[in-house]
């Protein structure tokens with residue numbers, strides 16, 4: 001018989017792992033809602049053009065990593081490699097710019113990139129992201145960074161580093177590109193074939209290359225922050241001063257350019273020293289021209305996305321979170337007890353209490369073993385004697401204490417535990 005496996009680089013998220021994910025999603029919703037972000041659910045598939053136009057034709061994502069295929073009518077479809085472009089498409093399509101600015105959204109769901117799988121890098125991975133559209137106010141940049149930090153702190157994560165940069169705008173970038181090209185041109189022969197191509201088509205991407213030789217050759221390259229125009233400089237300075245006001249522990253990294261072309265001005269990354277090579281937990285920045293690029297009115301915007309797999313990995317080892325377990329396991333001996341157990345379970349479950357019962361006639365011993373394996377907090381034992389006396393035995397598995405309660409008191413008893 002053929003046994004099937006999930007595709008390479010694609011994993012199942014099972015219990016108990018899923019509890020960490022659910023907790024992260026719950027905390028994200030709480031924190032982001034306090035900042036006025038509302039959930040938006042965009043589709044997982046979009047026209048391929050959307051990603052080419054936004055992420056950039058000569059980025060790794062578009063050149064090598066997209067799941068792109070024709071649909072039955074021959075249209076080119078792509079499984080979203082990220083969430084910003086779909087949100088911008090949705091914003092423009094639904095004229096959300098007519099509503100009060102800024103509009104603030106959060107989203108979560110799977111993204112797809114055909115990358116080489118490794119620890120912390122998957123072909124289907126999940127992001128929680130936020131996008132705020134409609135103001136260039138640097139206060140918003142500082143505010144969403146501060147929101148991201150609050151979220152990560154709520155999850156008790158430590159050892160994180162917040163790197164920020166400004167990569168300027170279309171006014172100042174040409175000067176920087178020129179300076180970078182002239183620096184690279186002297187040593188272009190030593191760069192990897194990809195960087196040689198980037199030199200022609202998208203020189204900023206050279207700063208993003210992870211090949212050792214290229215990293216060495218880049219040492220001493222001009223810094224984008226020295227080329228910012230007056231407006232971009234002022235914007236960046238105001239972002240930084242507001243981060244200081246908010247007591248935000250940033251580090252400026254002038255080499256950070258990010259792997260997507262839509263960014264303007266502020267960019268940032270949150271990295272963890274506990275994750276190995278794929279150490280970016282979250283990343284984002286401004287994209288002030290993208291809405292216009294998609295046919296909307298000029299609308300500056302800023303956002304970020306968090307990688308769920310990496311975050312869950314960190315959250316798991318921060319051990320501040322108890323995995324949910326059944327509250328009550330009902331063990332029964334004999335058919336009348338089984339029926340009584342089913343009725344009690346129904347009543348408790350109606351109150352939202354997690355109750356497990358036993359199936360297909362097991363001995364009391366094997367039932368208790370199962371309760372143990374499930375880490376149930378209480379076992380309720382029902383046999384013939386209990387039914388005739390109307391009193392049930394309970395045992396708390398966490399400390400071995402035990403007692404008796406009347407059947408009529410069961411609901412009250414467990415509601416208060």
Ligand code: HAM
Pocket residue numbers: 081082083084113115120121122123125126127129130131259280281282283284285286302303304305306307308309310
């Ligand atoms: P990104 O840097 O491409 O940005 O991805 C954001 C985060 O998603 C990364 O920092 C990482 O945690 C996670 N991630 C990316 N690729 C993978 C992968 N193959 N496997 C596991 N995790 C991964 C964006 O996607 C932008 N849309 C962020 C943004 C929103 N900028 C503005 N708004």
